Amino acid sequence: MNVPFLDLKSQYLRLKPEIDAVFADIFEHSAFICGKYVNLFEKEFAVALGAKRFVATSSGTDAVHLMLWAAGIGPGDEVVVPVNTFIATAEGVSLCGATPVFVDNDPVSFNIDIGRVEEKITPRTRAVFPVHLYGQPMNMDEIDDIASRHGLMVFEDACQAQSARFRGKAVGTFGTAAAFSFFPGKNLGAYGEAGGISTNDEGLYQKMLRMRGHGSVERYVHDIVGHNYRMEEIQAAVLLVKLKYLDGWNARRREIADLYRSLLADLKEVICPVESADAYHIYHLFVIQVSAEKRDKLKGFLQERNIATGLHYPIPMHLQKAYAHLGYKKGDFPVAEKQANEILSLPMCPEMKDEQVEYVSANIRRYFHG
Ligand SMILES: Cc1ncc(COP(=O)(O)O)c(C=O)c1O
DSSP states (O other): OOBOSOOHHHHHHHHHHHHHHHHHHHHHHTOOBSSHHHHHHHHHHHHHHTOSEEEEESOHHHHHHHHHHHTTOOTTOEEEEESSSOTHHHHHHHHTTOEEEEEOBOTTTSSBOGGGTGGGOOTTEEEEOOBOGGGOOOOHHHHHHHHHHHTOEEEEEOTTOTTOEETTEETTSSSSEEEEEOOTTSSSOOSSOOEEEEESOHHHHHHHHHHHBTTBSSTTOBSSOOOBOOOBHHHHHHHHHHHTTHHHHHHHHHHHHHHHHHHHTTOTTOBOOOOOTTEEOOOSSEEEEOOHHHHHHHHHHHHHTTBOOBOSOSSOGGGSGGGGGGOOOTTSSHHHHHHHHHEEEEOOOTTOOHHHHHHHHHHHHHHHHO
């Protein structure tokens, strides 16, 4: 049996008639950037989230940068971010000329340790920027409580969490604004780079809309300095086709997560992900923990049996060369450092068959117990 990490090809084959039709329409009309499909996707995704507004962008990284930039994060500011994330969260802060201030992981959820956020707040702190990592929603009530006591903005990195919910409300609707990625491998993925920003703040929305297209509403008239962070029509068209399947796909991911958990339940060598209280986790990734000595060997063992796995992420932000200038050292974030050596992301996508989940689980069992 072969178990890929995710299976975009078979997803395309199932959607082929719909995708081919919208592509034909785009090529026929030959309008390629920020046209009718982008407009429609912005509206439909905002409705799906329950957000007032959505600005489509060229990637999740651009979404992170644009929302922080438009909200006024700048040189001298500090933004509190988790040390365990994809680098784009911290990069967005750096691109604004501000400083990311890292916080260790919660040992169970893999998300930022809320109990350690307050000790990082200084007079320069402007915002808290949690990540709903792997599709696991943060407790946004606790984040909001800290932010309102200290007068901080809240941004969400929802790049891995399209339609994940906390207390029944979609992530991306809690803070000042939230960034989404539609990178092809995400739960809602485009056929290239794509992202976007949700917000309930009309003023910020108008500013982001302008800054996404060189600070202009009228062609060649530029009111403010912006960038080119526009979404392509083909990406919006793919996302529109896929959006109606997202809830079903997320439900299937949750079924697969439950199946993994039940098949691995009695293996004391394996810790399966735990869904936080009041969270609707959408399992963008299913990340298990095993001992650091066994992790790479298990990965190799599974690879030999045609099972692809991943590491998300092998090096926490404070140990990346890109952030050496911030002066952190090994040992500063013990939970994230330990987890980085113990985590292993198992294959996860809605196209997975139960037999594939059983094959992966049986081989993990075989590795530990022969
Ligand atoms: C947590 C997080 N933030 C930001 C990004 C950036 O998104 P993109 O790859 O679309 O630029 C990603 C995507 O990988 C991500 O996982």
